[in-house]
Amino acid sequence: KDKKIPNPHILLLVVNDRRCVDRQLxxxxxxxxxxxxxxxxxxxxxxxxxxxxxxxxxxxxxxxxKGKYGYNNGFYNRETDTLEDTDGYGLDSIVINISADFFAPEPAEWEKKWVNLLFETKPKDQCQFRKRRILAYTLQPILILFEIFIKISSRLLAALFFTVIRTRTKVNFVPIIHPFKNDTEDIYYESLRHGRNIYLRNKDNTEREDYAIAGVLFHPITVIVLSAILLMIDLAGTKIFLGWWSYLVGSLVVGVSIIVLVLIISVLGEVVKWLAGNIKSWRKKTSKDRRLEKARRQKAKYAQEAKAKKLAEEAKERAIQTNLDRLNKEFALISCDSGPLVPKLEALPKEKRTIHLRFLDLKARVCKPFAG
Structure with missing residues (x-):
């Protein structure tokens, strides 16, 4: 109250084995x-x-x-076993011993693997596991089949690229038939490290001396490109070749286009000269009026901003005072002046039994956490 803090919060940190495992605000x-x-x-x-x-x-x-590796700011010092640099008011702690009976029983191992297949983290409680279970037995089979199709297709293309196009040895085809056991990079990892290009190097990995025009002509890339060109010519047929009259008409069109373009450039040149000769006089006539209008607008803008700032500050003060008045009515409960608080939803005033708290109360009854 003395500091006129309109919206104070409680920061809670749960520490287990000198590690911060949870945080709430x-x-x-x-x-x-x-x-x-x-x-x-x-x-x-x-x-x-x-x-x-x-x-x-x-x-x-x-x-x-949070960031990629957890919370952005760490307040718990494991060496001193306390909180530091919180910029908070007051500090207290309580130790709670959690027994094994508190946690939910673990599901079957095969079901855990299937339900958590698409997730990187373990489920925190039974509710989260149930949500994942719904996905696992409805959409997940379709998603897995689609993922298998994408992996097999992409890995097959990668294997063909390194085998046919780059003509490398030691390409691994096993990841194609084991989409989850192996990674995609397993296809070409060994080939790039210890394999060779059969068109450039011998079996002992020395450079080939006979790699000349024959090697280029019979390389798979050459064969593929030439085949594509021949196919295009075959599909086009006689449409590629045109009669003499087509070239005559084309020449006339190009000639007329050049004449029109020259005329347009000439006209534009005269227009630019005329504008350049008159633009200075236009600027002199309008510059003084513009300066006066700009000064008038700035003056009106500053006056409007000052008025808006004053109204905003007054509204902020009223909001702070209203919030402080509301907190004053609750300080009797917060400071326990009327006796110790009972940690039950029914013990709270009716207006404090929010939907969020009712949801958490229901969740605590039906969703046991899993042991980490």
């Missing part, structure tokens, strides 16, 4: 939330009050935004 006015644990043993929950002067978006960006 929630408004302090929510009074209650649910934390999911995915690790056995002692889990330490750290809490501190945080805020950001530039609003909620910057607050989330600073405390819970």
């Amino acid at each position: 929630l408004p302090i006015s929510d009074l209650m939330t649910y934390i999911s644990f995915n690790h056995l043993g002692d889990n330490t929950v750290w809490a501190t009050i945080v805020w950001h002067d530039e609003g909620l978006r910057k607050l989330r960006e600073f405390y819970i935004s």
Whole structure:
């Protein structure tokens, strides 16, 4: 209240075995939330009050935004086993021991492999596994067949390219019939490292001396290009050759086009000269009026911006005061002045039993987490 913070939040960090495994950011006015644990043993929950002067978006960006390798900002120091550089108000923690009975039983191994086939991470809880299971037994078979078709087709083309076009040895065809066991690069990896081009090198990998015009003529690329040219000629037939009258008409069209182009260029040249001679006088007549009009518009713009800025500041102050008045009514519950809070949804005031909290309460009942 003293700092007039309009929207304070609580930052929660769950630490297991000196590793930060989960992080949450929630408004302090929510009074209650649910934390999911995915690790056995002692889990330490750290809490501190945080805020950001530039609003909620910057607050989330600073405390819970993620990059490729996890959270962008790390606040837990595993050496000192505490939070640092949070810029928060107050700091407290509680240790919760999680037993094996808390977690859901693991599904069958074969089903886990099939359900998680298209996902890089393990499911956190039963609800997430059920969602993946719906996909696994409906659309996933079609997607897998399509993926197999794409992999086999692309790998077959790659193998043909390195074998026929680049004429290399030691091309591996096994990845074509094992689309999931092998990678695409396995087709050409060994060929590029230890293989050879049969048109350029001998079996002992020395450069061939007899590679001359015969090698070029009988190379697969030459054969393919010549075959394509012959096919085009065969399909075109006599349409390629034209009569003498066609060349006469074409010459007349080209000649007339050149004459018209010369006339257009001449006319444009005269127009450009006339514009160049009159543009200076036009600028002198209009430059003074433009300067006066520009100064008038800038003055009106500055006055409008100043008025809008003043109105925005007044609206911001009113919003802050309204929010602080709302928080003042809730401080009795937040500070536990009326007694200790009971961690149950039914113990909250009716207006605080939001749809989101009701959803989390239902999820806690029907979705047990898996052990990490």
